[in-house]
Amino acid sequence: MPSRSATAVAPPPADPGLLPVGSLPGVGPALAATLGRLGLERVQDLWFHLPLRYEDKTRLTAIADLHPGERAQVLGTVEAVERGFRYRPQLKVAIGDDSRQTLLLRFFHFHRAQAEQLKPGLKLLCYGEARHGAHGLEMVHPQYQRVEGEAVAMDERLSPIYPTTEGLGQKRLAGVIDKALALLPPDAALELIPPALCAAHGLTSLREALLYVHRPPPDAPLADLVNGRHPAQQRLAFEELLTQHLSLKRMRAAVRRRRAPLLEGPGALRAKFLAELPFRLTGAQQRVASEVLDDLAQSRPMLRLAQGDVGSGKTAVAALAALAAVEAGWQVALMAPTELLAEQHLRNFRHWLEPLDIAVEWLAGKQQGKARASALKRVAEGAAVVVGTHALMQEGVAFARLGLVIVDEQHRFGVQQRLALRDKGLEGDLVPHQLVLTATPIPRTLAMSAYADLDVSTIDELPPGRTPVQTVAVSNARRAEVIERIHAACAEGRQAYWVCTLIEESEQLRAQAAEVAYAELSAALEGRRVGLIHGRMKPKEKQAVMDAFKAGELAVLVATTVIEVGVDVPNASLMVIENSERLGLAQLHQLRGRVGRGAIASNCVLLYQPPLGSLARERLNVMRETCDGFRIAEKDMELRGPGEVLGTRQTGQLAFRIADLARDAHLLPAVQQVGQTMLKQQPRAAERLIERWIGAAARYAHA
Known part of the structure; x- marks a missing residue:
């Protein structure tokens, strides 16, 4: 046995x-x-x-007590049923209850058997969002079930x-x-944050928090849960923010364990460059340049973000960093997300560096045949500075000695793309220094969390002579007045932008919208030359139009949002943005930054299509009230969320399950303290936290 x-x-x-x-x-x-x-x-x-959200099916709401925008459960009797096919098939079911009010249930996707079952006299228990309809309140595609007898089973x-x-x-x-x-x-086995740290920061039990959010009791405060402010949710948000902080710090430590080339020359090239600049660097530019140059002189890799508002002069700082690398005998790669922005960098760098006998190479995806082959050959042979788009990371691109990688608007690139470019410079255990530029000011709370792996430098001073841009919001009904205003500005020798936006992501539709506006303005502004630029044009065509506008040969430039970054025409002092209600604050601010670049008083007109929603109205009001990019960034994060501000929705870096950086910013100081202690004293627990929350996604941890 x-x-x-x-x-x-x-x-x-x-x-x-x-x-x-x-x-x-x-x-x-x-x-x-x-x-x-x-x-x-x-x-x-x-x-x-x-959970993403909660549904309250524990109680009934009378139809008379429903409010638009609220989700609720109602019990009603079918009073009438109608099937319509006017524009598209739809099923309309009117139900009433004891409050003597009627609610319309509207279905666009239904089958015949479903329609035949819904007959007058039938009792239905429905759950959905009430909204205004043509004849009172309605619910579109509510959940519903038939109720037999008097007893109603509720959750x-x-x-x-x-x-x-x-x-x-x-x-x-x-x-x-x-x-x-x-x-x-039990908590003792589940908890990875040391108990003393939990107690010091008033954190509730993790086990209780998990059970509460998955199984909230009937008397749970729904408003707190909807807003993510319940203590159970805050406990989980704390742990998620801590995990992200730990993973970024670990990533930084892993990169810092590598060595980087010492990029420290005598400084003769930098001195010559500064002497020939037609302007003096601002105090903020000098401070940030000094921080960057100090990093480059170290044997551990620089990981620095240089952020500054539109027109604050980040490119000059990048040029100083590039000169330090070149003088030390290493190559520099500068990568930008769009050809237009990359071309702008190319022109600036050639204008500044070629007089210093430094060749600046161009590498973009549209290069073909002999031009591409010869560019690749020069890069492989050691071209000092290489400017381009994501083409810099493609197979077949080999650098001789890549010592510095400069990435502009890094949030527009995925993690793997940045990895691929950095890896072009791997040489034994040497990795290139990394300098990241952004003209999207990052709110401090967001920088503390999203860029915990980077040192952050801020160029918080605009060059002298810049004039604040006066901004007004104008209904599209007054379009003729706006065109008249352009006429008057052109008569004074000034130039204007007219930006066309469409919510659709189709470049073809955007181009069509721009062509319609171009035809309209060409007819209305008789005797004035109007130019057109959009994303479907060839790079040479775009460049020819931009050059003509810069030279003052065009009075007005009609463009899609391709001009959002990298265009500098000091004589352009009027900006009109069509359908401005459709854009986020950051993009509106970037577009507005194309004017006000000279000493002339500049204006921005935000044309909108009424009626305005509350969110759009708030955005346009912020634009009218301030030109401060950091204040705008804070508001943008509040209105749209951090993933949108950074443009990282698609990269997965900020795909939080429960945390929200705007809502939970108050947790970040404690998160940093706990993170610091855990990395020093509990490194294994920190690893397990990352494994728990990020799991397989932690593979990007060496970016």
């Missing part, structure tokens, strides 16, 4: 969170594969797969709504998460 111990089931691992999701009852290979598409591979991934607690994927309904996902929560260990 076998011994009792021989037949005993093997004990579960010490950490049940590391079990595969397939070990949960009812999770077969097909469901495990579906969960895998969401990155849910282990039990702990399910614990930290947090006992708020229903969490999770991020999901095709083929995985909310109910099934919630069931799997429930099974995972049954394996939650």
